[in-house]
Amino acid sequence: MSQAQSQQRLPLFVCSGAAHSQARFEHKDASDRSWRRLHGFTRPFTAIFIAFWISWVLLALSLFGLMTRFLPDPFGWFIHWILALVALAQISFFAIAALIDTESHTVRDARELHGVARDLKFIKRTGHAIIHPTTFKCGICNVVVSRDTFHCRQCNKCVDDFDHHCAWLNACIGKHNYGWFIATVSLGGLLMPVCTGLAAYAVSIFFRDNTRYTAIVSQLVGVSLRGMPETVLAYLFLQCLVGLIISVGVLALLWFHVKISILGITTLGFIKAEEQLKKTGKIDASLHSLSATRKVLSIIKARTALSRVGKNNESVSINMSTPSAASASVATQNPPISVGNTSECPR
Numbered sequence: 093m094s095q096a097q098s099q100q101r102l103p104l105f106v107c108s109g110a111a112h113s114q115a116r117f118e119h120k121d122a123s124d125r126s127w128r129r130l131h132g133f134t135r136p137f138t139a140i141f142i143a144f145w146i147s148w149v150l151l152a153l154s155l156f157g158l159m160t161r162f163l164p165d166p167f168g169w170f171i172h173w174i175l176a177l178v179a180l181a182q183i184s185f186f187a188i189a190a191l192i193d194t195e196s197h198t199v200r201d202a203r204e205l206h207g208v209a210r211d212l213k214f215i216k217r218t219g220h221a222i223i224h225p226t227t228f229k230c231g232i233c234n235v236v237v238s239r240d241t242f243h244c245r246q247c248n249k250c251v252d253d254f255d256h257h258c259a260w261l262n263a264c265i266g267k268h269n270y271g272w273f274i275a276t277v278s279l280g281g282l283l284m285p286v287c288t289g290l291a292a293y294a295v296s297i298f299f300r301d302n303t304r305y306t307a308i309v310s311q312l313v314g315v316s317l318r319g320m321p322e323t324v325l326a327y328l329f330l331q332c333l334v335g336l337i338i339s340v341g342v343l344a345l346l347w348f349h350v351k352i353s354i355l356g357i358t359t360l361g362f363i364k365a366e367e368q369l370k371k372t373g374k375i376d377a378s379l380h381s382l383s384a385t386r387k388v389l390s391i392i393k394a395r396t397a398l399s400r401v402g403k404n405n406e407s408v409s410i411n412m413s414t415p416s417a418a419s420a421s422v423a424t425q426n427p428p429i430s431v432g433n434t435s436e437c438p439r
């Protein structure tokens with residue numbers, strides 16, 4: 093692969109990363125396979141990635157320029173600075189998660205140490221995996237990878253322990269940045285409810301102590317602006333509503349990752365298991381590499397799924413490496429789910 097090919101220029105901005113990668117992969121020009129996105133801050137930038145940064149800045153301005161001002165002294169400033177540190181940590185973790193190149197080290201080493209070049213002639217056929225389902229050789233990266241590796245179409249690279257391609261980070265989440273991603277979501281799950289609570293508290297001041305409310309708003313925006321207390325009140329109401337929606341979303345995401353972490357699977361693995369359960373009534377759980385505790389938890393999950401499906405009078409079997417532990421029928425001859433041998437990104 094020549095240097096010119098490897099530096100193929102991508103567009104600066106696209107509305108949707110998924111649509112962009114779809115167009116790229118449907119393109120029959122083989123030289124198109126040479127491009128690879130290093131991290132979230134490399135082109136193309138997506139609308140949702142830019143929207144995140146604008147929203148974050150606006151939210152920080154609201155939180156520290158308006159909402160914390162309603163807190164009573166002397167604790168108000170203390171809480172203000174604690175929240176500022178948490179917000180700084182959160183955006184730093186976000187940037188780190190987005191900046192890490194999540195490319196599989198197996199692929200990177202093969203390229204850098206052994207000069208393995210990409211297969212520029214590879215053509216993605218609908219329904220066929222980029223990584224071969226049995227040999228685990230990536231058709232584009234030209235390297236045999238591990239079973240938990242996935243070739244992300246939006247980044248056009250193999251990612252070890254692929255979890256998902258995050259539109260907010262504009263990057264893949266995998267082995268090398270999953271911890272930073274979880275740290276970012278965790279702090280978001282802390283900040284957003286606090287932010288919403290502070291907005292609600294400020295609204296309550298309007299009704300409980302209107303004189304103090306008006307004095308604070310006047311101090312912030314100037315006494316000459318008529319109708320400003322009511323305008324700020326409407327903004328605070330909006331902040332409560334939006335903050336509540338985002339809080340629920342972030343906490344649900346965090347809870348989901350706690351669940352799959354306990355089960356020892358990735359987001360992609362979870363999606364595949366759900367799809368398989370719906371289609372075939374079976375769960376080919378990838379339990380061979382999991383610890384005993386995780387196996388037990390997976391069995392509990394499988395039983396929950398059984399009872400759910402059982403209510404609909406559907407037959408269900410579970411493929412497990414420990415047949416006696418499962419109450420359902422066993423079919424170990426089927427290959428277990430592998431998050432790495434699939435062809436499509438979940439997004």
Ligand SMILES: [Zn+2]
Nearest residue numbers: 230233243250
């Ligand atoms: Zn690959």
Ligand SMILES: [Zn+2]
Nearest residue numbers: 244247257264
């Ligand atoms: Zn990706």
